[in-house]
Amino acid sequence: MSERDKDAISADELDRMSDDELVRLGTRLDDVRLVQYAERWPVPGTKMERRALRHVTGWFVLAGVSALALIGVFVFWPYEYLPPGAPGYQVRTLYTPMVGLTFGLTLLGLAVGAVAYAKKFLPQELAVQQRHSGSSSEADKRTVAAEFRDAGTRSGLQRRTLFRRVAATSAGLFGLGLGVMAIGPLVRDPWKHGDSPDSLWRTGWKPINGETVYLRLDTGDPDEVVLVRPEDLRAGGYVTVFPFRETDREEPERLHAALRRADSAVMLFRFRPGTTVTSRPGREDFHHGDFYAYSKVCTHLGCPASLYEQQTGRLLCPCHQSQFDVFAGAVPIFGPATRPLPELPITVGDDGYFVARGDFAEVVGPGFWELKP
Numbered sequence: 001m002s003e004r005d006k007d008a009i010s011a012d013e014l015d016r017m018s019d020d021e022l023v024r025l026g027t028r029l030d031d032v033r034l035v036q037y038a039e040r041w042p043v044p045g046t047k048m049e050r051r052a053l054r055h056v057t058g059w060f061v062l063a064g065v066s067a068l069a070l071i072g073v074f075v076f077w078p079y080e081y082l083p084p085g086a087p088g089y090q091v092r093t094l095y096t097p098m099v100g101l102t103f104g105l106t107l108l109g110l111a112v113g114a115v116a117y118a119k120k121f122l123p124q125e126l127a128v129q130q131r132h133s134g135s136s137s138e139a140d141k142r143t144v145a146a147e148f149r150d151a152g153t154r155s156g157l158q159r160r161t162l163f164r165r166v167a168a169t170s171a172g173l174f175g176l177g178l179g180v181m182a183i184g185p186l187v188r189d190p191w192k193h194g195d196s197p198d199s200l201w202r203t204g205w206k207p208i209n210g211e212t213v214y215l216r217l218d219t220g221d222p223d224e225v226v227l228v229r230p231e232d233l234r235a236g237g238y239v240t241v242f243p244f245r246e247t248d249r250e251e252p253e254r255l256h257a258a259l260r261r262a263d264s265a266v267m268l269f270r271f272r273p274g275t276t277v278t279s280r281p282g283r284e285d286f287h288h289g290d291f292y293a294y295s296k297v298c299t300h301l302g303c304p305a306s307l308y309e310q311q312t313g314r315l316l317c318p319c320h321q322s323q324f325d326v327f328a329g330a331v332p333i334f335g336p337a338t339r340p341l342p343e344l345p346i347t348v349g350d351d352g353y354f355v356a357r358g359d360f361a362e363v364v365g366p367g368f369w370e371l372k373p
């Protein structure tokens with residue numbers, strides 16, 4: 001049937017047709033030949049039909065229970081970092097697997113339930129259709145909609161209230177779980193517990209009880225402590241350093257954690273003699289001679305900015321190509337980063353090792369919305 005013939009069918013005529021008539025009209029309009037179109041359960045309410053329904057409902061129940069468990073795990077399961085061996089460590093290591101397991105079971109329940117329902121209840125249809133081009137006519141749209149309604153009616157969806165509710169509830173719970181996961185991190189206040197050493201208000205470089213914070217290398221052995229002296233660095237080079245306090249030696253957990261903390265990594269540069277360096281206002285005395293220390297955490301999205309070109313003073317972050325000019329206070333000069341890399345105030349102590357003179361004067365890392373100046 002041509003598009004013109006289809007357009008000749010008036011809206012009034014379509015209104016007067018039942019879904020059954022619209023379905024048959026739709027197949028004719030689309031040059032579809034129904035070889036077979038039979039209801040799965042011609043006699044409603046048989047034992048076999050009820051068993052099939054229980055089977056399908058079971059998958060949606062699984063999806064609903066898993067979605068509830070997903071929400072419970074996301075909200076209540078302890079997830080904070082604990083060092084290996086500490087009480088509660090094992091439980092915390094299960095957080096991510098539990099989120100994955102409940103998320104996967106929910107998707108599995110919804111997917112298998114939907115497929116099982118289609119296989120067991122939608123009419124058995126075998127159709128042959130010629131391929132058409134062009135946009136759909138009004139008659140096409142109405143008849144296709146009728147086909148969907150008809151499939152719902154014939155599959156018994158309208159009269160299976162309990163099943164509809166279970167399927168809709170499990171899908172809704174899954175959606176709710178996704179919503180909780182999306183909104184949950186925004187509800188937590190990262191600025192709470194300002195006094196805690198792990199707070200975002202401070203980094204691992206902040207002095208505690210006036211204790212000296214040294215600059216330490218990561219040798220690959222978390223128990224080995226190698227401090228840095230000016231003569232350890234050749235002109236034009238840089239090393240990555242981490243904070244160290246003498247009292248950390250007594251507590252291996254702290255000794256290890258200082259190397260892992262996200263905001264600890266700092267690049268200690270030694271510029272060539274005679275290099276013209278411009279410090280940012282208020283940071284003129286943060287350096288020690290030709291030695292300058294900048295946070296290694298890119299202010300765009302937190303990757304380690306580590307590709308250094310010593311002739312030009314450009315530091316490249318490999319993630320999205322932000323570039324910082326370390327000869328000019330590590331200000332961004334290219335790419336998506338909008339803030340300079342924070343500078344760590346340093347000096348050399350009486351024992352000849354580099355020490356931090358205090359914490360960073362600004363927030364380390366990405367410019368997320370919750371940053372405070």
Ligand code: FES
Nearest residue numbers: 298300301317320
């Ligand atoms: S994280 Fe460095 S440029 Fe994006």
